[in-house]
Amino acid sequence: MQVLATAGHAAHGKSSLVRALTGMEPKEPGPALTGTAWTRLPSGRRVAFVDVPGDPRSVPAVLAGLAPAPAVLLAVAADEGWMPQSREHLEAAVALGVRSGVLAITRADVADPGIALRQARERLAGTPLAAAEAVAVSTVTGTGTAELAAALDRLTGRLPVPDPDAPVRLWVDHAFTAGRQSVVSGTLGAGTVRVDDELVLMPAGTRVRVRTIGCAGEPRDEVGGVSRVVLTLRDAGPVAPGMALVAPGRWSPTTSVDVRTRFGEASGRLARRMTLHIGAAAVRVGLRPLGPDTARLTLNARLALHVGDTGVLRDPDRRAIAGVSVLDVRPPTLVRRGAGAARARELASWPDRPDGALVLRRHGVLRRAELTGMGCAVPPDAVPLNGDWVADPAHWETLRDRLAAETARHAAERPGAPGLPLETVRLRLGLPARELVAALARPPLRIEGGDQLAGGQPEPEADGLQ
Structure with a gap:
């Protein structure tokens, strides 16, 4: 399945387009400003439409509908042309990174669509949607509906297929609770959700379990992105639009x-x-x-x-x-x-x-899980430390030099004194965990008593020619 959001000025026929394409009234479980409908395109591909409002007071709902969608169906009425919400919705789509879409010139039975098409092309010039395919449509006479479905089919065939193993993050755009059961819906952009999966409800941080999954009006055991999904959760507590269900440990x-x-x-x-x-x-x-x-x-x-x-x-x-x-x-x-x-x-x-190399360079030392939670892969040249930790190579060598300087200074200032406490070394080097001091030390440095660094100044490494 692919998911498209509608966009355009109020009363320019967005919902009429969705009804003409799907034969359904766009709706969501419970009260909602936006609605969802779905259909199969001529190739057999399935597509869902998130129908957003055109009212200028409903911009938050528009942004919530546009944000997870990879493409838009932009409607401009032939008898009114480009209007304020046409501009506002276009700016929102571009700002959110939407790069693909189809332009529908609606109400082609009321006025010449050519004028509105020229206006729209002028406004789209210089944006990622400049080359969007355009179709003139009348939902009253049916003219152009088949051509619009074909254009949408070509568009969805070009959209990238998301990674089914990507970490799940489902932004909740509709939710209601009845007793101990909560029903949420949203656009799953990537990854796979399965019945009985455990997810984390943010921002509360509550762990919840998926009881049932619905997609395109059918129950599913699992569903992958991109899809419009409806999940039921039990004992999730208060759930509201704007929350997110995420895979544990995979986000920051x-x-x-x-x-x-x-x-x-x-x-x-x-x-x-x-x-x-x-x-x-x-x-x-x-x-x-x-x-x-x-x-x-x-x-x-x-x-x-x-x-x-x-x-x-x-x-x-x-x-x-x-x-x-x-x-x-x-x-x-x-x-x-x-x-x-x-x-x-x-x-x-x-x-x-x-990428992971840049993020690791910035932080110096991180747990592997922390890099994953930031959305980064561990770079191949990262220095592995004690299994859980990795370090940027240049940063790790700098820390070795600083450790040598610290131990040499301690030995010079306090001859015969016990070694440096590991916690002191950790603080001086800015390391996030004491165990990393042990990973940093090399002979003749050694750990004594479990909490002291002893052994004096380390010997230089051989250069490989000796």
Whole structure:
């Protein structure tokens, strides 16, 4: 299955298109602003549509519907042309990283679709949707409906197939609870959910178990992304839209991130209090500009994130948005004078999706599970330490040099004194765990009594020619 979100100005025929294509009324379990319907395309591929509202007051629901969808069906009415919500929905889709779509010129029985098509092409120029296939449609007469289905079939055939083994994160865009049972729905972007799977409900951190799975109106034992899914959970407690169900240990719960703005105004001109829309979540954040296109966000609620995640910063008062890419889910504290400027210089060279080598270089030493939780693979040249830990090679050699200097200084200042306490060494070297001191030590250094580093200055290694 693939999932497309509708987009476009209010009353431009988004829901009518979905009904014409699927023969269904878009709906969700329980009360909802958006609706879902599904069908099979001419090739036999299955597609689900998330039908978002066009009302300007419903922008959060629009963003929640667009965020997990890999493509959009953009509707522009032939008799009205490009309108304010056409622009707002396009900006939101681009900011969220949507790169594919189909343009439908609706109400082609009421007015010449050519004028609206030219307007739309002008507005789409310079965006990732500039080359979107366009079809003129009338849901009243049926003209163009078959051509639209064919265009959507071609589009879904080009969309990437997500990894079925990817870590699960299901953003909940609809939820209701009846007694001890909660029913949630959302777009599963990647990974596989199975009946009886244990997931973590964020931001609460509660472990919940999947009791049943529904997809396209049918019960399933398992379902993979991309799909619209309905899950029932038992004893999950309060569940609300904007929460997320995630695979345990595969994501980083965080309330502080460094981001790059990818669309919209420079970070310095953005409001200091904004709303971050990521997935179906809408979280108030404090913004601290770092560089021209980087900022530190402090979140009012924990989100389960990976580096490279994309979202939208929105200022409801100014109706301004800026797309963001998450660069670091465990950023350093910025307390010293000049720390913000130094951090901006560091982030300036980072790509929008940092890899494991860059993240490990930044942190120096991490547990393998921490790298995985950040969405990164362990780099092949990482130094393995005691099984759980890995280190950046250059950082590890620097630590060896610093350890040699510390032990030599201790021996010179206190001849005949006991060795250095491991905790003292750990603090001086900035290591996250005492066991790493033992991994760092090499002969003649040795651990004595389980908590002291003794042996004096280590001997230099042979150069391989001796």
